[in-house]
Amino acid sequence: MSSDTVSFTAPLSQGFGYGIIVGLGFAFALLMIFITWALKRYQHEVQTSEMFSTAGRSVKSGLVAAAVVSSWTWAATLLQSSTVAYEYGISGPFFYASGATVQIILFATLAIELKRRAPNAHTFLEAIRARYGTTVHIVFTVFCVMTNILVTSMLLTGGSAVMTSLTGVHTVAACFLLPIGVVLYTLFGGIKATFITDYMHTVVIIVVIFIFAFSAYATNDKLGSPGAVYEALVAASNRHPVEGNAEGSYLTMRSKEGGIFWVINLVGNFGTVFLDNGYYNKAIAASPVHAFPGYVIGGLCWFAIPWLCASTMGMTALALEGTQRLSSSDVSAGLVLPFAAVKLLGYSGAVCTTIMIFMAVTSAFSAQLIAVSSIFTYDIYQGYINPEAEGKRLVWISHMTCVVWAIAMAAFSTGLYYAGISMGYLYLLMGVIISSAVFPGAMTLVWKHQNWIAAAVSPPLGLAVSLIAWLVTAKKEYGVLTVTTTGSNYPMLAGNVAALLSPMIFSPVLTLLFGSQNYDYESMRAIRKVDDTDVAAAAHVDLEQIPGEVAARTAAQEEEETRKLNRAAFYSRTLTVVMVICFLILWPVPMYGSSYVFSKKFFTGWIVVGLLWLFCTTFGVVVFPLYEGRKSMVRTVRLMTLDLLGRGGARRRPIEGEVVVTPPAGAATGTGSETVSGVQTPVYAGEKGVLDGEK
Secondary structure, three states, X not given: OOOOEEOOOOOOOHHHHHHHHHHHHHHHHHHHHHHHHHHHHHHOOOOOHHHHHHHHHOEOHHHHHHHHHHHHOOHHHHXXXXXXXXXXXXHHHHHHHHHHHHHHHHHHHHHHHHHHHOOOOOOHHHHHHHHHOHHHHHHHHHHHHHHHHHHHHHHHHHHHHHHHHHHOOOHHHHHHHHHHHHHHHHHHHHHHHHHHHHHHHHHHXXXXXXXXXXXXXXXXXXXXXXXXXXXXXXXHHHHOOOOOEHHHOOOEOOEHHHHHHHHHHHHHHHHHHXXXXXXXXXXXXXXXXXXXXXXXXXXXXHHHHXXXXXHXXXXXXXXXXXXXXXXXXXXXXXXXXXXXXXXXXXXXXHHHHHHHHHHHHHHHHHHHHXXXXXXXXXXXXXXXXXXXXXXXXXXXXXXXHHXXXXXXXXXXXXXXXXXXXXXXXXXXXXXXXXXXXXHHHHHXXXXXXXXXXXXXXXXXHHHHHHHHHHHHHHHHHHOOOOHHHHOOHHHHHHHHHHHHHHHHHHHHHHHHHHOOOOOOOHHHHOOOOOOOHHHHXXXXXXXXXXXXXXXXXXXXXXXXXXHHHHHHHHXXXXXXXXHHHHHHHHOHHHHHHHOOEOOXXXXXXXXXXXXXXXXXXXXXXXXXXXHHOHHHHHHHHHHHHHHHOOOOOOOEEOOOOOEOOOOOOOXXXXXXXXXXXXXXXXXXXXXXXXXXXXX
16 A cells, blocks of 8 residues: 555444444344234235235335335445545536436336236246247346346445444455345335335435535534535645546546446446346336336436435545545445545444445345345246246245345355455446346337347347457456456446447347347236235235235226326336436536536535435435325324224224225125225224224
8 A cells, every 4th residue: 555545444343333234134124024014914915925026016106216216225326426426526426326317217118118018027027038938038037137146246245345444344244244134024024125114224314415415514613614625625636636637626527537437337227227127126016107206206316315425425535535545445445435424423424324334235135135036936936947836835935035145145245355356346347247138128118029039149149249348448458357457447338338239239130130020018918916815815814905916907997007007108208308318418418528617606506406406305205205105104003003002803984085895705894995005905893994983
């Protein structure tokens, strides 16, 4: 290490680190076990295979948005965005945020198409198999699982590095202990548990970002205002001018290396959204009319998190580091944010960072567990091993997959740690490995002409091209292939661009050569739900009571749903075009092309916009989900109170708004039905309603 660099040292004790990893993990697990019990007792949400993987396809837009924000807020979101802010200046946070927001908004279109084309699918891969058959299905299964491996590895390598740097917990111990609580609550609550914990994790992360932002820009004795931060950044630019930036300044969007990162980020994140079954899981779990607004709200709300977080912590690190800079290894490991937090708030900053990174890692990890368990349950086990498997067996397979996957990925991440592969390296590499399957995968849902040969051959051909471009560029530029040279910007840029763009040539050419498929999507619509009768019987619940297991819809209901989905599809395409133009052209290009260096007033306005955007995020993913679920929450709390008072088994009459129906055979105590999370379920005496005389 050179004399002008400093290595980050742990400000917290190992006991604190283990307490957070194990104690907070188990606390969340116990909370989710309780919530799962309450949902089963008061909302009839038995963990059938359908409920475990799809939440009854009844989740509303607010909770979908919160889950999207939480799942997309990895350790990398907070750590890598702060890293590029530290390296490239104020352009880094914007390039990170815009380069990863566009994919979520674009994915809203695919989410709608999946709901339209395959309304009963459990995974995106089921739709692939229904259209093309076994060969293409296997190809995409490999790419989707590779996506989950890369994402999970980034979560554990980034999260464990921060835990080690802040608390001294051994990296290997962190890799194996971080997943424990997540596995427990996912096993008990399924995807619904991930939605609820995603919401709680998002609340914590937003609160911590507000603490950092107000400290840096309002209350800190060293900084305390946007003007003071601006002056410190001007001084930092004079001490360490950035090569390739306009005037060497940290306060400009004109950054050569930042622009290269932007392209890498943009390309790589197409793969981690479009090929991560976790995002399709959320689209499938959403109520048909809530999928589109959920993803749009989630995408727009997410933008503020990396933008403001990195604009605060990356800039704070530059402002407060003085003459000694962070070592390159610490920067690559993602330690800019914890370094800035400790400089800004001391011990409290270290505590806030530890909790925030723990939340980011565990929330995204739970989404990965559901994604992988869905693939192994429906695409591998039911698809090829036991096609006749029913609900109880499929639930068991889902549970076992979660356990095995967590252990395997902890071991794999440990291997990466000893091999010297950091989160930053994996983040740049992911597009090279997986993005060649993005275009043919998306075309499966939106282009009826793509044939099975094009779908099967384009991804592996694109992968071969991307690997060649990546390694040849590294060899030509640096003369040797090492972790450092292959992880540099130019080789990663070549590999990422080749991966995304080459299938755009291969797929149309192969379709032209071997003939159009002219697909009618009927085989996708033929996908059927799992028979969960055995699970419902074991739980002594009528299957019709469980959300998502209602009787067949009438033709009028199906027609109305189709009409709403068609309208949402039109809106999603229109909004996608507008948002892409805004985030990728209208906002960044003029500022990059003009080489404008921020004035103090402009920098202040930039930060104020970021703060206002985070307030909007708070409303969209914290307040709005509570508003949407207010009736269910009030009802559940009231019924729990009645149970505690010993009045839960009393005869009740229906709550206002409930529709009295004839109870099913064998349930003579039935009193009515109500809408729970958008699904009409029966009402039974002793289970719901209002006590006689209560009103």
